[in-house]
Amino acid sequence: MKPLYERPDTLTHCLTHYCAGCGHGIVHRLLAEVIDELGIRGRTIGAAPVGCAVLAHQYLKVDMCEPAHGRTPEAIAAIKRVRPECVAFSYQGDGDLAAIGTAETLHVANRGEPITVFFVNNAVYGMTGGQMAPTTMLAQKTTTTPVGRNAGYHGHPMRVCELLATLDGPAYIERVALSSPDRIRDAKRAVRKGFLTQIERNAYALVEFLSPCPTYWRMSPLDALRFIEEEMTKIYPLGVFRDWETREA
Amino acid sequence: MAGKVLMAGNEAAAEGAVQAGCDAYFGYPITPQNEFAAYMARRMPELGRVFIQAESELAAISMVYGASAAGKRAITSSSSPGVSLKQEGISYIAASRLPAVVVNVQRGGPGLGNIGPSQGDYWQSTRGGGHGDYRSIVLAPASVQEMFDLTAKAFELADRYRMCAIVLADAYLGQMMEPLVLPDEPFPPPPPKPWALTGCEGREPQCIRSLYLGDGELEQHNYLLFETYRQAERDEPRWEAVAADDAEVVLVAYGTCARICREAVALGRQRGLRLGLIRPVTLWPFPSQAIALAAAGARGVLVVEMSMGQMAQDVRLALDGRRPVALLGRPAFVPEADEVCECAAALLKGTGL
Numbered sequence: 071m072k073p074l075y076e077r078p079d080t081l082t083h084c085l086t087h088y089c090a091g092c093g094h095g096i097v098h099r100l101l102a103e104v105i106d107e108l109g110i111r112g113r114t115i116g117a118a119p120v121g122c123a124v125l126a127h128q129y130l131k132v133d134m135c136e137p138a139h140g141r142t143p144e145a146i147a148a149i150k151r152v153r154p155e156c157v158a159f160s161y162q163g164d165g166d167l168a169a170i171g172t173a174e175t176l177h178v179a180n181r182g183e184p185i186t187v188f189f190v191n192n193a194v195y196g197m198t199g200g201q202m203a204p205t206t207m208l209a210q211k212t213t214t215t216p217v218g219r220n221a222g223y224h225g226h227p228m229r230v231c232e233l234l235a236t237l238d239g240p241a242y243i244e245r246v247a248l249s250s251p252d253r254i255r256d257a258k259r260a261v262r263k264g265f266l267t268q269i270e271r272n273a274y275a276l277v278e279f280l281s282p283c284p285t286y287w288r289m290s291p292l293d294a295l296r297f298i299e300e301e302m303t304k305i306y307p308l309g310v311f312r313d314w315e316t317r318e319a
Numbered sequence: 320m321a322g323k324v325l326m327a328g329n330e331a332a333a334e335g336a337v338q339a340g341c342d343a344y345f346g347y348p349i350t351p352q353n354e355f356a357a358y359m360a361r362r363m364p365e366l367g368r369v370f371i372q373a374e375s376e377l378a379a380i381s382m383v384y385g386a387s388a389a390g391k392r393a394i395t396s397s398s399s400p401g402v403s404l405k406q407e408g409i410s411y412i413a414a415s416r417l418p419a420v421v422v423n424v425q426r427g428g429p430g431l432g433n434i435g436p437s438q439g440d441y442w443q444s445t446r447g448g449g450h451g452d453y454r455s456i457v458l459a460p461a462s463v464q465e466m467f468d469l470t471a472k473a474f475e476l477a478d479r480y481r482m483c484a485i486v487l488a489d490a491y492l493g494q495m496m497e498p499l500v501l502p503d504e505p506f507p508p509p510p511p512k513p514w515a516l517t518g519c520e521g522r523e524p525q526c527i528r529s530l531y532l533g534d535g536e537l538e539q540h541n542y543l544l545f546e547t548y549r550q551a552e553r554d555e556p557r558w559e560a561v562a563a564d565d566a567e568v569v570l571v572a573y574g575t576c577a578r579i580c581r582e583a584v585a586l587g588r589q590r591g592l593r594l595g596l597i598r599p600v601t602l603w604p605f606p607s608q609a610i611a612l613a614a615a616g617a618r619g620v621l622v623v624e625m626s627m628g629q630m631a632q633d634v635r636l637a638l639d640g641r642r643p644v645a646l647l648g649r650p651a652f653v654p655e656a657d658e659v660c661e662c663a664a665a666l667l668k669g670t671g672l
Contacts, residue, residue, distance in 0.1 A: 112520030115389070127526040133516040135388045135527040138411050141381030144373070148385030148393070149516065151369045152343055156389075156518050174381070177374040 078102035091291025093281030119166035140171025147183040182239035192283035200286035241273030329354035335470035342391035343369035345382035352424035380408025390515025396422035410449030414529030418477035424493035427651035436489035441629035463497035557600035566595025583659035607637035
């Protein structure tokens with residue numbers, strides 16, 4: 071009998087440390103499925119962020135490292151430079167990628183380093199207990215915006231895909247969401263394209279996931295999915311911001 | 320490249336890295352080490368190796384981390400303010416047990432300081448420098464030849480101990496030109512690195528990490544680091560002794576100051592002042608025993624450094640109160656041989672300094 075659904079080889083049998091309703095588990099699974107399907111597990115090297123996903127190496131059966139906070143893309147870019155035969159990815163949260171690592175994010179993208187960046191945007195710092203992230207929504211309450219994020223006081227939510235799309239270096243930039251099964255299937259297509267941009271085009275790719283954090287949004291998992299669909303996508307519109315295929319066409 | 324050439328210290332250090340088999344260079348511009356990066360920018364791509372001008376020192380040292388994690392030999396060069404920024408990465412490199420080479424062509428400080436020679440980064444280099452309980456090997460060249468030799472040696476030591484090796488030079492050593500004899504024989508290849516990230520084909524996945532959350536796990540990891548450091552302390556102290564056997568006053572100096580002190584030993588002996596010199600070549604591990612031995616027959620020790628008594632602390636620890644230790648400290652200024660002799664004479668007269 072052919073199984074319809076099973077654990078990808080790239081995913082370990084390990085109890086998750088992620089909270090109920092968290093998006094990281096979904097992104098891990100999508101990565102694992104695509105790595106299996108492309109048959110690249112043996113030559114893939116990943117860099118985990120500092121943040122909730124710092125323990126990604128416990129779940130993904132690939133070689134991984136754990137660079138300093140925000141330096142993630144530069145560490146993995148260097149790995150790719152000295153081992154061009156490997157498939158190199160960084161897995162980063164909003165604090166790692168868009169706050170402490172903003173310079174690294176921009177310059178790796180601008181140099182067009184042939185790596186794949188997976189950016190999990192859940193609009194909050196999870197690991198440290200729910201502080202404001204660069205991507206926190208206006209009016210969103212966090213421990214450091216106790217009465218809600220105020221544009222004049224805290225600044226505006228930062229749109230990473232749009233920012234990177236002003237650069238010439240990236241070959242593929244897309245924002246997807248984890249708010250429904252359809253969206254997740256679409257996110258998997260983007261993960262695949264993110265890896266293929268590196269493998270086939272030797273070029274830079276970034277996939278941003280709008281991802282739920284029910285714990286620090288202080289919502290039920292279901293409400294968190296609705297929040298993505300109804301609120302986050304207004305500020306962070308889904309879509310393709312750079313695509314080497316359409317550029318060439 | 321072989322034979323005898325005339326080179327500046329920064330370029331000699333860069334060529335030392337190249338000949339030692341350095342696979343990747345990452346750096347950010349800062350005076351007085353810019354010739355290092357310029358040399359590598361030409362030489363590394365010629366050889367099919369990696370050169371990246373980073374957007375910051377934070378990025379450069381994390382690229383070193385990455386290349387080293389992938390099992391390759393990597394280096395970054397900078398000067399004092401830039402090396403302060405690198406401390407984040409050096410701490411991660413120490414924790415992750417990665418070999419790496421950092422060249423610091425010291426300039427005056429604190430802050431932006433100036434671009435002249437200084438030895439103000441002794442503590443930063445020998446005490447770890449970043450957060451956490453760790454060490455780096457610190458090599459102190461005193462000539463263009465040693466800029467080459469010790470940068471090459473740094474790769475060997477970094478690989479042997481799986482830790483960061485710092486080449487601690489200064490603006491004079493980086494900028495000055497001297498004859499350099501290049502080796503005829505190639506350097507030995509790096510040792511196998513079974514821990515490196517290469518992709519997990521045919522083996523279990525590996526992780527280079529520094530987060531240890533398990534009960535007691537971090538303490539065991541720190542004990543492991545310190546076993547390595549104890550071994551380096553046993554096997555790696557290096558120094559040069561000049562006329563130290565019969566010296567009344569033993570000078571202790573490294574780098575540019577050691578060159579001045581070598582001159583002072585000759586000058587002093589012409590004047591009937593029996594001076595000797597111990598020149599630490601490794602600042603960590605510190606050659607404490609060699610200094611204690613040389614000082615045993617002397618009346619006192621004079622430490623000469625371009626900082627206000629940083630290395631003098633290590634000399635005092637080495638002597639443990641058995642001999643008086645005086646300091647000639649000139650922060651961000653090179654002392655003269657005559658000045659050294661006068662200080663030594665004053666020490667002998669017991670007038671203090």
